[in-house]
Every structure is written in C-alpha cells, then in structure tokens.
Amino acid sequence: MKTLHYQEKIQSKQGGPGWYRLDNAAKIYPILMHTRHSSLFRLAMLMRRPVDPDLLQKALNQTLPRFPQFMVRLRKGIFWYYLEHYNESVRIEPDVVNPMRPWTRKDAKSHLFRVRYHDRRVSVEFFHALTDGYGASVFLRTLIAVYLSLQGIDCPTGDGILDIHDKPAETEMEDAYNRFSTFKVIHRPRETKAFRLQGTILPGHHLNIICGIVPVSQLSAAAARFRVSVTELLVGVYLYQLYRIQQQGGYHTDKPVRVSVPINVRRYYPTETLRNFALYANPGIEPAYGTYTFEEVLKLVHHFMRYTINEKYLNALMCANVAPEKSIFLKISPLPIKNIAMRIGYSMAGDSRFTSTVSNLGIIRLPPEMAQEVERMEFLLGPSKFNPVSCSVISTGEQVVIQFSATMQETDPQRAFFKHLVQLGIPVKVESNQIWDHSGEG
Amino acid sequence: MSYCVNCGVELEKSEKKCPLCGVDVINPAQPFDEKAPRPYPRRLDPITERINRRFVGAMITIALVFPALLCATINYSLDNRLTWSLYVMGALFTVWVITVPYYWLRKRTLNRLFIPDVLALLLFLFLIAALQQDRSWYWPVAVPLILIPSALVYLNIYLTIHRVIRGFVIPASVLISAGILVTAIELILKAHGGNMRLDWSLYALIPCLAIAMVLLVIARKQSIHDEIKRRLHL
Numbered sequence: 045m046k047t048l049h050y051q052e053k054i055q056s057k058q059g060g061p062g063w064y065r066l067d068n069a070a071k072i073y074p075i076l077m078h079t080r081h082s083s084l085f086r087l088a089m090l091m092r093r094p095v096d097p098d099l100l101q102k103a104l105n106q107t108l109p110r111f112p113q114f115m116v117r118l119r120k121g122i123f124w125y126y127l128e129h130y131n132e133s134v135r136i137e138p139d140v141v142n143p144m145r146p147w148t149r150k151d152a153k154s155h156l157f158r159v160r161y162h163d164r165r166v167s168v169e170f171f172h173a174l175t176d177g178y179g180a181s182v183f184l185r186t187l188i189a190v191y192l193s194l195q196g197i198d199c200p201t202g203d204g205i206l207d208i209h210d211k212p213a214e215t216e217m218e219d220a221y222n223r224f225s226t227f228k229v230i231h232r233p234r235e236t237k238a239f240r241l242q243g244t245i246l247p248g249h250h251l252n253i254i255c256g257i258v259p260v261s262q263l264s265a266a267a268a269r270f271r272v273s274v275t276e277l278l279v280g281v282y283l284y285q286l287y288r289i290q291q292q293g294g295y296h297t298d299k300p301v302r303v304s305v306p307i308n309v310r311r312y313y314p315t316e317t318l319r320n321f322a323l324y325a326n327p328g329i330e331p332a333y334g335t336y337t338f339e340e341v342l343k344l345v346h347h348f349m350r351y352t353i354n355e356k357y358l359n360a361l362m363c364a365n366v367a368p369e370k371s372i373f374l375k376i377s378p379l380p381i382k383n384i385a386m387r388i389g390y391s392m393a394g395d396s397r398f399t400s401t402v403s404n405l406g407i408i409r410l411p412p413e414m415a416q417e418v419e420r421m422e423f424l425l426g427p428s429k430f431n432p433v434s435c436s437v438i439s440t441g442e443q444v445v446i447q448f449s450a451t452m453q454e455t456d457p458q459r460a461f462f463k464h465l466v467q468l469g470i471p472v473k474v475e476s477n478q479i480w481d482h483s484g485e486g
Numbered sequence: 487m488s489y490c491v492n493c494g495v496e497l498e499k500s501e502k503k504c505p506l507c508g509v510d511v512i513n514p515a516q517p518f519d520e521k522a523p524r525p526y527p528r529r530l531d532p533i534t535e536r537i538n539r540r541f542v543g544a545m546i547t548i549a550l551v552f553p554a555l556l557c558a559t560i561n562y563s564l565d566n567r568l569t570w571s572l573y574v575m576g577a578l579f580t581v582w583v584i585t586v587p588y589y590w591l592r593k594r595t596l597n598r599l600f601i602p603d604v605l606a607l608l609l610f611l612f613l614i615a616a617l618q619q620d621r622s623w624y625w626p627v628a629v630p631l632i633l634i635p636s637a638l639v640y641l642n643i644y645l646t647i648h649r650v651i652r653g654f655v656i657p658a659s660v661l662i663s664a665g666i667l668v669t670a671i672e673l674i675l676k677a678h679g680g681n682m683r684l685d686w687s688l689y690a691l692i693p694c695l696a697i698a699m700v701l702l703v704i705a706r707k708q709s710i711h712d713e714i715k716r717r718l719h720l
Binding site for chain 2: 138139140141142143145162163164165248253254255256455458459462463466467471472473474475476477478479480
C-alpha cells in the first residue's frame, strides 16, 4: 500500500514548500485547463438570511487550516504536474453572473478554488484536480458550520462536517485510486463517438444557468411509480429528451445518445479521502436500432446502472483508468509530450463518448441546527469542451435542485427535460441567471 | 406565483421571461418586479489574458540590439572604424524608439508615445545628413516635412481622443489636414527650388475641402446624420 506522508511533506520547512502528486482522475484536468473546458464545478448554499462577508471571511480563515490539501497551487514538473503547498490567504469575492470562467495563466498561479457570495448565497468553485463533489460538499458544510458558529449557532460535527480543531487526517488526503486499483483485470467499455448537441456558443465565456427546484416527495413518488431510483428517472428523462431532439431537431444522425453519470465510489471502498474518488457510468441508447419509447429508455438505464454499479465491475473500471498512468512509456515521457498524448487520448475517450452529463451528488444531510439556517444547496458543473450542456443534481431537505449549465444559447434540452417532469406530474420551479434588457433580447 | 403558459413550470419572481422558452411572464395579479432578488448578480467576470508587456519589450530590444552589434563588429573589423554600420544602427534605434515604449511604459499617454518618435526621426535624418556631409537639405526640407505631418497627426489624434471633435467632424478634420499637408509639401519643395506658385496640390486640396465641407454640414444636420446611420449601420 502506497500512502503519501502528507503531513510531513506539507509541514517540512527545510526542503522548500511541501507538495503532492495529482491523483489519477485529476491528472487530465491541468492539461485541458487553457481550453474552453474549464474543469470547474460549483457548490452553493442558499442561506435564509443575507450573508455577512466579513464573518464569512473570518470563517474561511478558520476553516482552511483544517483542509491543507486545498491550500495548494498547480506547478509543472518535468514529467507531471503537481500540487505545491501555497500558504497565501484566500479572499472571498462577490459573485458574478458568469461563474466558472476558465482559468487564466494568472489565476492558475494562485489557489485552485474560489469562495464567492451574493445576497443570501455562499458558493465555492473548485478546480476538479483538487477534489470532487463530495470533497467540496464537506468543505462547504464545514465552512458554513464555522460561519454559523461565529453567529452563535453551534452545529454538531460529524456526517460530512469536520471539526476544525481536529488535526487534518492523513487518510483524508490519500490517493484512493492508487490504493484500491490493485486488480489485474482491466475492463474498458468499448464506446463509439456519441451524438453531440450543437448550438450557438455564447460569447465571452458566458454560462447559461437554469435551475429547477423540485419537491423530493413527488420526484421519488414518480420514480417509485416506474420502479427506478431518482437518478435513473432523471437520467432516463434526460436521455429520452436528448434522443427526441436528435430525431426531431434536424440533426440527421443516428449516433448513440449517451449520458455520463459520475458515481461516488466511496460507498464501495473504505476510504475517507477528500480528493477525487469517482468513476463514471455512461448509459445510452442506440437510435439506429429502432424507435424507443420513454419506458424502454428508462428500463435500459435502470438495468445498465444495476449492471454497472457493483463493486466488481467498478474494480475493473478503476484499473482501466489507472493502467495507462502506470505504463513506463507514459511515465518517462516529458510533460509537453505527455500533454499531447493525453489530449489525443482524451479526445478519443473523454467527452466525445457522451452527449451530456448528469451528475447527482445525492442527498446532502444537514444537522437540524444548520438546516434551519439553510434553504437549500445548489450544485453546478462547469462547461465542457465538447458538450455544451450539462446537468447537475443535489438534494437537501425537501428540495431537489436540478441545475443545467450550458455554453450554448438554445435551451431546447433544458426545456424538454423540465416539460417532461411537469408532464409526469412533478411541479418544477425555475430560476436562471439570464438578464433580459429593455429591448427584450437575452 | 407565475407559471409559464408554454412550459408549465413555475417561475421565480426574478424571472421576467421564461428562461426555458423566452415567453413573457404575463400575470396581472403579480407583474414582474424589477427589484426581486436575483439568484445571480449582474456583475460580469471578464476574462483578461494579460500579456507580459515588459517581456515583449525586452524581446524586441534584444532582437534589435543583436543585428546592430553584428553590423558594428563587421564594419569595424573590415574598415577599422564605423562607417556604413551607423546607418543601420540609426535605423534600428529609430525602430526601437517607435516600438518599445508602447510595451515598456506603464502609463501610456499620447505625449509619451508620440513625441519621442518624432524626435527619433529627426535625429535619424540628422545622422544621415551628418554622415553625408551635406546638410543643405536637412533644415529647409527634412525638418518641416517631418514636423508638419507630425503636428497634423498629433492634432487630429488629440482632438479625437479628448472628444473635442466627434462623429462626422473627425473625417472632415482628417480631410482638411490632408489638404493642408499636400499644400505644405508643395510649398516646402517649391521654396527649396525658389518658385512659390502652387500647382498640383490644388487638385488635391480643393476636393478634400469640398468633401470636408459636406461632412461638416452633415454633422450639423441631425436628420441627414440619422438617415445615413440607419442605412449604413454595421
């Protein structure tokens, strides 16, 4: 078992700042950094009262020492990128209408996350090389717990809220991919190029955000009616609507319609890591095989997910992801060559294999003290290079928040998706970041 | 609460139109409230990729110094003194003065960028005159031929960036300057020859002034102005 002596490295003063390696999933993100693919995601918490920026800054300053793995910046080695300890303070920023714009060279020399606030909302934007949605949710919940304790409301720690007085545990910083991919069997599903949505790309790195708020009870009742899980229902609805857009939107193609669903695999492996630890399942349909009904699509998604998401299958999938990184040829090739090789590899196996993403972070449990102060949480994926629309889901309390982030102007997929939910008898409440000026142009 | 008549979704109070289909929210009981709290502010996060200007300036300097030194070395090793290489060095120095301050200066004003260029040109021509040991053309021809166009260009840029003149007056001013310039050039050349009668420059001056007058009239007459803007807008 290979663990990194993180504490030792981060705190070593003699040999310069501490550093650590990128984990397996994180390795691709710095390489795609300067393209339109910004590899960011955003988690937000909507409070019941307006945010006090000074108090939030204070809370952030108190929280960060507990998360030393986020106090880093990205550096270039000769063979790999790596994360170097960076002890500058982090300033909170006012929110913007176009969050998650790609990193510039200047941004990349600083911390790889931002904390933003607007009115009642606190949001954190993370570079995906640092952590995944789960890690970010732990960070945000801990930050809000500290913020509330500064306001005199004490929240119990545990269940995703860390105690800031504890020492950072080494297990929270481990590269879990490395630890668990000890199997020899490699399974890489053979996937062809998927159908790709096309539209007018918004200028100036603008992101079209549409947020739909759905009651949990009615959504799970609808899922129960079809005997599928909530994720499967949402993926099924989205997949079916993408399929209909492909068939009726003048695309003249029968390429497979596929949706990528990240799976948080912490459930299957005993780890406390706060770094990336997710795998992907890509359920899809082949329009060339014939005409699908919604029920058929849903059934396909249901069985595909059941077939894929079990420990044995995930083992093989993870080994397939880690295997190339262990190849001696990739290891010894210098970073510029590696960049080219990995970009080609990504264009052959990454985003182009699916039409869109549905990332469900699941139910985030908040202690009652915090739940009283928090209206809901929101989760948003950053733009991707190939796929103009992505969907992200999170649920807190009685609300499921389904957010679409799109780099294209046309809203057909979003509209079809929410309309379908309404037709299933699920009420949807919609808000967006769109600004309509007086002439009515968006 | 308002619903989109087209999509059937409930709309948050901050939505003026349905974000899904763009249909106006028409709810007589609850008209759109401009002041409703928006989930995102209006502030835009612009992406500004800053080039390291000083680095570019340094690169240009190196690129110019290298050939200058090379020429000087070759010239000196062949002739034991600097002769022809002075022309090259003077020319490269002029190029340096024209390009580098743009990258090097932190605060770029018209004066700081423009005046050194004019001085560098004057100096370069003086160098040529000195090297040729014939200064008869420098004061009567070269100096006015540099100073007059420079002054006119400077004046036009100054008036435009300080918004003293705007719209159709800008092309009118440029045309009048061009007319003055050709006349001045002919006068300078003729004065050097001793004959002060205007000849070819009149053919340029008169149309320039005529078009400038038309432009000035248009600039004063709002209705023509609007009509042209409507037909020719880009």
